[in-house]
Amino acid sequence: MKPFFDRLRGKKTKPLKAQDNVSTIPLSGEKFGVDSTRSLRIEPQQLISGCGQSIGKQRDHNEDCLFTFSVTSGGETNSSPLGLYIVADGMGGHQYGEVASAAAVRAMADYLLKRFHAYLINPSEEMEEPLQEMMRAAITEAQRAVTKAAPGSGTTLTAALVLGQQMTIGHVGDSRAYSLRNDGCVEVLTRDHSLVKRLEELGQISSEEAATHPNRNVLYRALGQGEVLEPDIFTISFPQPGYLLLCSDGLWSVLPDDTIRNLVSAAPTLHSACQSLITAANDAGGPDNISAVLVQLIG
């Protein structure tokens, strides 16, 4: 009706068609990147996560295990967001790989969440123990749990304990942590404890040869394997603006870095991003169980 009255008053109206033009439609999140959330001034600062898992196309059962946990407590000053994210891949060929990965994840989550219980109730509570030492103790607990629950089995374990803007990564085996920054930079944060990675680092084989090497499943460090365990533990800034990705080799062994980056930035939500990663890994053959955890720090 409005155009009619406008005509009546002698006003010139633009053809309706012009209003359908794309220029007036808000930019989608992918074009904006995280800056769109930043421009919204999200408060309080919070961690959000999505995850996905699939048995893959060539295995008959799932030996992967994943865990996500994010806490926000708004209102208090100085209450940093807290998150714990874990991916574990029970070792193929071993008995009870799924028992091993589940035992490791549960033991680690149990240990760390108990440690943070006091903080969750009262954020001003001082925590004396260094985060890296907590992570080390949690991995020792996980090792103990695996040895007890499934002797002779093994599992990888890659965990990120995020507190405020810093994240402490604990890592054993060949699951991976990636930093996906919004500027397009993809970085593998962890070092695979695998024989082929070692051979590759020494320049003995190329990365192409590594991808098809018959021994590419041989790890030199895993939970539940061997008498001595020296996990990799380090603390770095959370990729912001960007994402943290934890995944098992069922994902990274078939998806190149730029595919991972494109799929994540194209998806509207973290959950759908994980689903597209899983689907892409299955489309690429799905040779192994696939697990992915995607985390974003917003605000």
Add this chain to the structure above:
Amino acid sequence: MGSVYRARDLHFPSVVKLVAIKEMINRAPDPLVRKTVVQNFEREANILATLNHPSIPPIYDYFSGDNRSYLVLEFVHGHDLEAIINETGGFLTEERVLGWAIELCEVLSFLHSHKPDPIIFRDMKPSNVMVNPTDHIILVDFGIAKPFQVGQKGTMIGTEGYSPPEQYRGEAGPLADIYALGATIHHALSRRDPRLEPPFSFSERPLRKINPAVSTELEAVVNTALQYNPEDRFKSAESMKEALVAAGRKTGILNSTSVGTTNFHSSAGIKPLWVFQCEDEVRGAPLYYDASVYIGSYDHNLYSLNATDGKLNWKYATDGGVVTRPAAFEGDIFIGSEDQRLHVISARTGKVNWTYYTEGRVHSSPRIAEGHVFFGSDDQHIHAVNLMSGRAAWRFETAAPVRSTPFVAHESVFAGCENGDFYCVDFRGEMKWHHKAKMAVTSSPCEADGVVYFCSLDGSFFALDARAGWVIWRFRMGKGSVASPYAADGLIFIGSADGNIYAIDARTSKETWRFKTEHQVSSSPVVYKDALYCGSADGNIYCLESRTGRLRWKFTTKAPITGSPLVYDDIVYIGSTDHFLYALLA
């Protein structure tokens, strides 16, 4: 897997004859596998029974039953090499390790020349080497030794860390034992357990870098044994033994003459560009500003010197010792003194512009940021003074004197306190968080990538989340420290009263290197280009390669150095308690 028992042979009731009984529990569920396990065990027994060598324990008997198999061996008194490595405080001597290595070559040579087939030990590692009370070695645990037929593909087995690359492909020949022996010697001399390191990474841990007491000759032998490609190693255990003996002879000769050889510039080779003598000890750190160098002294003065020739521009007298580092802002020099004041002096004239009174001695250096100067005082406050008005913007009360120099970042002021408290204060003077160390934090913090670093007299070095105060990691030094850390290229550098300068990886909190000086290090290191400069109470200023900790040069002053160096435009400036300020070419 199984256990080893110490037992007494009751065939000889009137004497105590001890034997070792190795037990093997057969847990295989599959009867066929179980049978194979027993066969393997009996094969081991049969091999051992045929061997007659002083480094191989004689076998007395074997038997099986109830899913368990037993091997009765000579009881070897002593400890295994792994225990010896772990229980020895410092490094094992080269003489001792060389002796064992030669014996291990002999026994390997014996095994490799076994007829009809060579025996590959396949599991050479410190825990399989016993050292008896007369310091001779015995090889134990032939669990996986097996007759070797050339070209046969074995299954993957062996101890991670000591095994050569080809053993992971199931190809283990005599040269695999050579590699594992090299790895064993490397572990014994370096105390670095290869099981804690990535496989085949020995070349990244050169022996002499970890243990400089090892001779280049022995290091070369170990390196040859550890070659990645089997054909680059010694051709046989016999030739490795010959190389070891040659190395021993050579170092034996060197031992009698090797006194005082130095492969770096000695202090004699370094001439200062200039020196400047104060009237008392220099304990503070210099500042470079506009072609002049500023230094405070215990003689109460702040000196302004021409940076090129060290000539005096002016001196300004306070009423107390000056142990702090000056700061500069828009033509003014700021300096704290034990006369309880902050003095603000014109850089050009050396005349005072204004002073600010605290109620205690000032041992904390001024930090200028955001239009204010921040510093601590023995009056138990952190002061924030407005640069324009010269008046206190706020004072933050602490539990004890503040001798630590505040660091300003993330709209926060960080400083330690003499009772062990560490504070993060916002720009309004309100506390954001605090952390409690067991002893004083005199150390001045620094910040990099959202992490704040400092140490305490309790011997802990801390990395805290700058925003919330979380302890990210803690590194233990031999003793406490009053020195301040320096962050560069992902490494954190710190001196300690234990005499060491440490380089710590900022991400992993692992020690990258340490350099031992002859006395306490209270001086705070500085990195300039690829070199680290730090003083020590042993009187030296050291120049080290910042990546490796290798000594480039040192310069000896006549008294302990407690102050910190400044490096500007390829010149190092450092004060000493010998009253001098030195300008050295970096």
